[in-house]
Amino acid sequence: MLPSWNDSTAKRSIIEFVARVNKKGGADFVPPMDRIAVFDNDGTLWAEQPFYFQGLFVFDRVRALAPQHPKWKNKQPFKAVLENDMKALAAAGQHGLVELVMATHADMTTEEFERTVKDWLATARHPKFNRPYTDLVYQPMLELLAYLRANGFKTFIVSGGGIEFVRTLSERLYGIPPEQVMGSSIVTKFEVREGRPVLVREPKLDFIDDHEGKPVGINKFIGRRPIAAFGNSDGDFQMLEWVTAGMGPRFGLIIHHDDAEREFAYDRASAAGKLDRGLDEAPKRGWTLVSMKKDWKRVFAFEKN
Amino acid sequence: MLPSWNDSTAKRSIIEFVARVNKKGGADFVPPMDRIAVFDNDGTLWAEQPFYFQGLFVFDRVRALAPQHPKWKNKQPFKAVLENDMKALAAAGQHGLVELVMATHADMTTEEFERTVKDWLATARHPKFNRPYTDLVYQPMLELLAYLRANGFKTFIVSGGGIEFVRTLSERLYGIPPEQVMGSSIVTKFEVREGRPVLVREPKLDFIDDHEGKPVGINKFIGRRPIAAFGNSDGDFQMLEWVTAGMGPRFGLIIHHDDAEREFAYDRASAAGKLDRGLDEAPKRGWTLVSMKKDWKRVFAFEKN
Numbered sequence: 001m002l003p004s005w006n007d008s009t010a011k012r013s014i015i016e017f018v019a020r021v022n023k024k025g026g027a028d029f030v031p032p033m034d035r036i037a038v039f040d041n042d043g044t045l046w047a048e049q050p051f052y053f054q055g056l057f058v059f060d061r062v063r064a065l066a067p068q069h070p071k072w073k074n075k076q077p078f079k080a081v082l083e084n085d086m087k088a089l090a091a092a093g094q095h096g097l098v099e100l101v102m103a104t105h106a107d108m109t110t111e112e113f114e115r116t117v118k119d120w121l122a123t124a125r126h127p128k129f130n131r132p133y134t135d136l137v138y139q140p141m142l143e144l145l146a147y148l149r150a151n152g153f154k155t156f157i158v159s160g161g162g163i164e165f166v167r168t169l170s171e172r173l174y175g176i177p178p179e180q181v182m183g184s185s186i187v188t189k190f191e192v193r194e195g196r197p198v199l200v201r202e203p204k205l206d207f208i209d210d211h212e213g214k215p216v217g218i219n220k221f222i223g224r225r226p227i228a229a230f231g232n233s234d235g236d237f238q239m240l241e242w243v244t245a246g247m248g249p250r251f252g253l254i255i256h257h258d259d260a261e262r263e264f265a266y267d268r269a270s271a272a273g274k275l276d277r278g279l280d281e282a283p284k285r286g287w288t289l290v291s292m293k294k295d296w297k298r299v300f301a302f303e304k305n
Numbered sequence: 306m307l308p309s310w311n312d313s314t315a316k317r318s319i320i321e322f323v324a325r326v327n328k329k330g331g332a333d334f335v336p337p338m339d340r341i342a343v344f345d346n347d348g349t350l351w352a353e354q355p356f357y358f359q360g361l362f363v364f365d366r367v368r369a370l371a372p373q374h375p376k377w378k379n380k381q382p383f384k385a386v387l388e389n390d391m392k393a394l395a396a397a398g399q400h401g402l403v404e405l406v407m408a409t410h411a412d413m414t415t416e417e418f419e420r421t422v423k424d425w426l427a428t429a430r431h432p433k434f435n436r437p438y439t440d441l442v443y444q445p446m447l448e449l450l451a452y453l454r455a456n457g458f459k460t461f462i463v464s465g466g467g468i469e470f471v472r473t474l475s476e477r478l479y480g481i482p483p484e485q486v487m488g489s490s491i492v493t494k495f496e497v498r499e500g501r502p503v504l505v506r507e508p509k510l511d512f513i514d515d516h517e518g519k520p521v522g523i524n525k526f527i528g529r530r531p532i533a534a535f536g537n538s539d540g541d542f543q544m545l546e547w548v549t550a551g552m553g554p555r556f557g558l559i560i561h562h563d564d565a566e567r568e569f570a571y572d573r574a575s576a577a578g579k580l581d582r583g584l585d586e587a588p589k590r591g592w593t594l595v596s597m598k599k600d601w602k603r604v605f606a607f608e609k610n
Contacts, residue, residue, distance in 0.1 A: 033482065110524060154484075167528045177338065178528030179459075179485075188524055190517040190543055197547045199524050212495035219415060219493055219504050221526065223472045223483030238495055242502045 001147055003297070004140040010253075010295040013288045014144065017251045018151050021227065028249040032152035036226035038218060038239065039145070041159035041166055041183075043232040043273040044255055045174060047136040049264040050127060051272050054161045055097070057120050061104035069103075078103070090271065098205065101162070106186055106203035110164065113201055117168045131302065137173050139301045141230075145174055148228075156226070158218055159183040160210035160235050164201075182221040184209045214239035227251065233273040240278070240287060252287035254278050259293040262303065306452055308602070309445040315558075315600040318593045319449065322556045323456050326532065333554040337457035341531035343523060343544065344450070346464035346471055346488075348537040348578040349560055350479060352441040354569040355432060356577050359466045360402070362425050366409035374408075383408070395576065403510065406467075411491055411508035415469065418506055422473045436607065442478050444606045446535075450479055453533075461531070463523055464488040465515035465540050469506075487526040489514045519544035532556065538578040545583070545592060557592035559583050564597040567604045 042048035072078035077096035080088035163183030228251040229243035347353035377383035382401035385393035468488030534548035
């Protein structure tokens with residue numbers, strides 16, 4: 001089991017936990033109905049460098065839509081995207097990013113948006129690996145998802161990214177159906193257009209599923225506390241904190257991206273997937289810290305062995 | 306199958322639909338993954354008269370909390386509840402009801418709220434039937450839920466009521482786990498209290514899962530369009546409209562409460578569960594209209610046969 005994991009402490013801690021909750025009559029037995037496991041997406045199930053893939057999708061959409069918006073050439077943060085000026089883009093901050101999301105993700109029906117995402121995923125290629133983004137899924141994590149499900153767990157994605165973006169790929173990439181995916185969202189409105197009911201995406205934030213938002217989102221969507229949580233950045237800290245503070249057996253795991261050769265090496269100073277507090281506190285909180293370099297036999301399915 | 310349903314058109318329309326989506330190689334075959342069925346709760350799965358049960362819970366909570374709030378004696382809408390003045394309560398309208406909900410459902414952790422609901426459900430009794438509210442579940446609908454699940458459907462509740470209220474009973478009453486329940490909600494906030502992470506319910510509306518909110522809620526929680534929808538009031542109209550407007554085989558059903566003897570008779574003029582537009586439009590939209598009186602052999606499991 002878990003063939004892409006090296007036989008180190010990390011792998012053993014997973015197997016030991018699953019055995020414990022699975023042991024009928026044991027002190028730590030958990031009935032299958034309560035075996036809920038939650039996973040962050042960016043940096044935990046697939047890569048997130050040089051930037052969150054949904055961010056790269058946003059930039060590509062801005063470029064594609066620019067001819068219809070001549071004013072963007074002189075207007076930040078659009079100008080920064082069109083000129084590939086990452087410094088100006090960073091200066092625009094969270095606020096600038098939200099503005100870009102609204103300009104590219106709203107004022108269309110949910111069906112139109114889904115089509116746009118699928119078209120992009122089918123054609124765009126990752127700058128480092130020159131492969132579709134959908135190839136950048138971590139093989140050890142796919143094995144972990146399958147292993148947990150084979151042991152009665154129900155697996156959920158709790159993403160800081162857009163819920164409808166992640167849902168277009170969750171079933172195909174991870175075997176996780178859309179109703180087991182939560183994420184950040186914009187407001188959606190019901191309308192009857194020419195006799196046909198549609199849901200229209202509005203340029204207005206609904207929910208940010210990150211940091212403190214993750215336990216809130218889990219409570220909203222799942223309605224009970226999971227027993228295991230998997231993340232990689234400080235955006236996952238409160239999720240792990242809340243999950244592992246529950247009664248009974250609990251499991252928390254953080255992936256540390258320390259493999260510049262096979263993937264990327266980043267942590268405390270990264271724009272995407274910053275890991276600082278989690279790196280300091282994981283040991284004293286009893287969370288498993290995974291070194292991609294040491295604990296994973298391979299990172300991607302396409303690697304030559 | 307469906308033993309509590311009379312052998313009438315309504316029952317036959319259900320069985321015919323399920324057979325159609327189940328027939329491998331048939332024109333209307335639907336893969337199990339897309340067999341999503343959504344159910345309203347109040348008036349569809351359990352009773353809602355003399356008023357929504359969660360409303361009756363709110364009134365009981367106001368009475369229980371009144372000694373700690375001496376000013377409520379002279380302040381509407383609290384005064385109306387304490388004096389059982391239904392006319393003044395109706396005059397306070399939706400706004401008054403929201404105020405009562407905030408005073409009784411907020412400023413506590415999610416765990417404290419769950420305990421309050423469970424205590425109430427265990428002790429309160431329905432004024433007409435003198436039984437716990439949890440006995441007021443419709444036997445034909447329990448059979449329908451089981452029948453659909455046996456045919457590969459995943460069943461969800463889409464309630465106008467409070468999501469955390471319905472979740473305390475959904476598994477036990479209907480076999481539906483909390484993560485397959487959506488409803489109206491108030492804002493929840495993550496906090497660390499004395500080193501312990503908790504979720505605190507705030508006196509602020511988050512989402513109203515009724516009328517236009519039902520398709521919006523379904524899209525948010527499930528992420529795709531169900532193929533079957535079951536309701537009883539005009540609060541379910543847009544849900545049925547959106548579900549049955551999708552491509553491929555679709556099924557919509559409305560329960561008409563026309564049985565004053567075994568349950569209650571109400572429709573166009575009712576304060577709870579008003580059914581007006583749905584009654585007019587069901588036939589031309591191809592929705593099955595269930596007469597409780599004619600189509601159900603029995604309503605509750607406790608009835609003598």
